[in-house]
Amino acid sequence: MISIFKFFVLVAIFNKSLADDYLLNKKRFPADFMFGVATSAYQIEGAWNEDGKSMSTWDNLTQTDPETILDGSNGNIACDSYHKYKEDVAMLKELGVDHYRFSLSWSRILPNGFPDQINQPGANYYKNLIRELRANGIEPMVTIFHWDLPLALQELNGVLNESFIDWYADYAAVCFELFGDDVKLWTTFNEPKQTCTGGYGYAYFIPYIHSEGLLEYQCAHNVLRAHAKAYRIYDERFRASQGGKVSIVLDAYSYLPASDSAADITAAETRMQFDLGWYANPIFNGDYPEIMKSRIANRSKGEGRDVSRLPEFTDEEKIALNGSADFFGLNVYTAALVAAMDDPPISNPPSKYQDMGVNDYQPSDWETTSLDWLKVAPWTIRHLLNWINDHYHQPDIIVTENGVCDNTGTFQDTQRVSYIQRYLSNIRDTMEQDGVNVIGYIVWSIMDNFEWAQGYTQRFGLHHVDFDSPNRTRTPKQSAQYYKNVCETKCLVDDDFECID
Numbered sequence: 001m002i003s004i005f006k007f008f009v010l011v012a013i014f015n016k017s018l019a020d021d022y023l024l025n026k027k028r029f030p031a032d033f034m035f036g037v038a039t040s041a042y043q044i045e046g047a048w049n050e051d052g053k054s055m056s057t058w059d060n061l062t063q064t065d066p067e068t069i070l071d072g073s074n075g076n077i078a079c080d081s082y083h084k085y086k087e088d089v090a091m092l093k094e095l096g097v098d099h100y101r102f103s104l105s106w107s108r109i110l111p112n113g114f115p116d117q118i119n120q121p122g123a124n125y126y127k128n129l130i131r132e133l134r135a136n137g138i139e140p141m142v143t144i145f146h147w148d149l150p151l152a153l154q155e156l157n158g159v160l161n162e163s164f165i166d167w168y169a170d171y172a173a174v175c176f177e178l179f180g181d182d183v184k185l186w187t188t189f190n191e192p193k194q195t196c197t198g199g200y201g202y203a204y205f206i207p208y209i210h211s212e213g214l215l216e217y218q219c220a221h222n223v224l225r226a227h228a229k230a231y232r233i234y235d236e237r238f239r240a241s242q243g244g245k246v247s248i249v250l251d252a253y254s255y256l257p258a259s260d261s262a263a264d265i266t267a268a269e270t271r272m273q274f275d276l277g278w279y280a281n282p283i284f285n286g287d288y289p290e291i292m293k294s295r296i297a298n299r300s301k302g303e304g305r306d307v308s309r310l311p312e313f314t315d316e317e318k319i320a321l322n323g324s325a326d327f328f329g330l331n332v333y334t335a336a337l338v339a340a341m342d343d344p345p346i347s348n349p350p351s352k353y354q355d356m357g358v359n360d361y362q363p364s365d366w367e368t369t370s371l372d373w374l375k376v377a378p379w380t381i382r383h384l385l386n387w388i389n390d391h392y393h394q395p396d397i398i399v400t401e402n403g404v405c406d407n408t409g410t411f412q413d414t415q416r417v418s419y420i421q422r423y424l425s426n427i428r429d430t431m432e433q434d435g436v437n438v439i440g441y442i443v444w445s446i447m448d449n450f451e452w453a454q455g456y457t458q459r460f461g462l463h464h465v466d467f468d469s470p471n472r473t474r475t476p477k478q479s480a481q482y483y484k485n486v487c488e489t490k491c492l493v494d495d496d497f498e499c500i501d
C-alpha cells in the first residue's frame with residue numbers, strides 16, 4: 001500500500017517534470033562520496049587472441065556474424081587497452097576520479113572456462129592494471145562478468161545450464177583469490193537483465209534465443225543463484241582476510257506513473273517489480289516479488305501448465321540470496337511512464353509483457369539523444385532512488401553507470417555535460433532532501449568504446465577515441481573538463497564561489 005505522504009511526494013516529482021524552473025543543486029557532495037568512471041573488458045581491451053586468451057561469445061558473434069553489428073565492426077582491437085592500460089590510468093589520474101570500474105574477461109583468465117587452467121599472462125594483465133591504479137591512488141571496482149562468456153561455456157548451453165552456477169562460482173573464487181588483496185569493491189554480474197531478457201527473452205542479444213516469459217526467467221534464476229553462491233564463497237573464504245564489499249550491478253529504468261490515478265500508480269509499481277524487483281528482491285528480501293509470483297503462477301495455470309513459468313527458490317537458496325549484497329549497484333540512463341491497461345487475455349506463447357499487464361512508454365516531448373531508448377529525464381532518478389531506498393532497507397547506493405551517447409564524435413559535447421550535471425543534481429537533491437544513502441556515482445564511460453550492437457557508431461566517452469588511428473588516440477572532450485572539476489570541487493557548478501558547503 002502506498003502511503004498518503006508517498007503519494008504526494010510521487011505526484012510532486014511527477015509534476016516537476018512539467019516545470020522548467022528546476023534549480024541546480026550547488027551543495028557540495030560529502031568529502032568521501034565516490035566519483036568514478038566505468039568500462040568493460042570486451043568494449044575496450046582488444047587483444048582478443050593474445051597471450052592465451054580464448055574466444056568469448058562476443059569474439060565469436062562479431063567475427064562470424066559481423067552483420068549483427070551496425071557498422072560490421074568488432075572488439076578485436078577496440079581501445080587497445082590491453083596494451084595501453086598505463087595510458088588509461090594516466091588519463092584517470094588526470095581526470096581526478098577516485099574509483100575506476102572495469103570488468104574481467106573470463107576467457108582471458110580461464111581460457112577453457114574452468115579453473116583447472118589459469119592463464120597467467122591474462123591474470124597478470126589485471127594485476128598490472130590494479131597495481132598501476134593503486135600506485136596512482138585510484139580504487140579499483142571490479143565487475144567479474146560483463147557479458148563476454150567463454151565460447152566453450154556457451155557451447156555447453158551457457159547461463160541456462162544449471163551447472164553454470166558452479167562454473168561461475170569457481171571463476172569468481174579464482175578472481176577473489178588472484179586479485180582480492182588489492183580489490184575491495186566487487187560486483188558479480190553487470191546487468192543480468194540484458195543477459196536474460198536480451199539473450200533469452202526478446203532475443204536482441206547473444207545468444208538470440210526468443211523465449212519470452214519462459215527461458216528468460218530460467219536464465220535469471222541461474223544468474224541469481226550463481227551470484228548468491230559467489231557472495232557466500234566470499235563470506236566463507238575471503239571476507240575475513242580481504243575485507244572487501246561484494247554486490248551486483250542491476251540496470252533499471254525509472255518507471256513513473258503516467259498520471260496520478262491509483263490504477264497508474266499500481267501499474268508503475270508492478271512495472272518496477274517486474275524490472276528491478278525481479279533481481280533485487282531475491283537479493284535484498286530473499287525471494288521474487290509477490291506480484292511476479294502470483295501473476296505468473298495464475299497465468300501459467302491458465303495456459304494449462306502444471307508449474308509456474310517463474311521458478312521457485314529452495315529455502316536454502318533463499319537464505320543464501322537474502323542479504324547477498326553489501327551495497328546497491330545501479331545502472332540508470334533513462335525512464336518511462338507507465339499506464340494501467342486491461343489484463344491481456346491468456347494466450348500462448350506467453351510473454352513477460354503479458355505477465356506484467358501494464359503499458360509503458362516514453363513521452364514524445366522528452367529530450368532525445370542519438371539512441372532511441374535513451375531519453376534524458378534527470379528528475380526521474382529521484383523517484384528511482386527513493387523506490388530502492390524504500391524497498392530494500394535503505395541500502396548504500398552506488399550509481400555504477402550513468403551517461404549519454406552521441407553519434408557525431410564532437411569534442412564540444414554539451415548535451416553530455418548537461419546530462420551529467422542534471423543527473424548529479426537530482427542525486428544530490430535525493431541525498432539531501434530525502435535522506436537516501438547514495439555513496440557514489442560512476443560515469444559510463446571514461447572513453448568512447450565498442451558499443452555492442454551499435455559498434456563504434458555511438459560514443460559514450462568523456463574522452464574521444466580515434467578508432468582510425470593505430471594509436472587509438474584519446475582526447476578529452478568538454479565533458480572531461482567538466483567532470484574533472486566536479487571530482488575536484490565535489491560541486492556541480494564551475495564557479496567555486498557559488499558552491500555551498
Ligand code: GBH
Pocket residue numbers: 040190191194204251331333373401444451452460
Ligand atoms: C549499459 O547497458 C552497459 O552496461 C554498457 O556496457 C553499455 O555500453 C552502456 O550501458 C551504454 O549502452 O531498445 O532493444 O535497443 C545499458 C542497458 C541495454 C539499455 C540495451 C537499453 C536497449 C535495447 N541498455 N537496451 S533496445
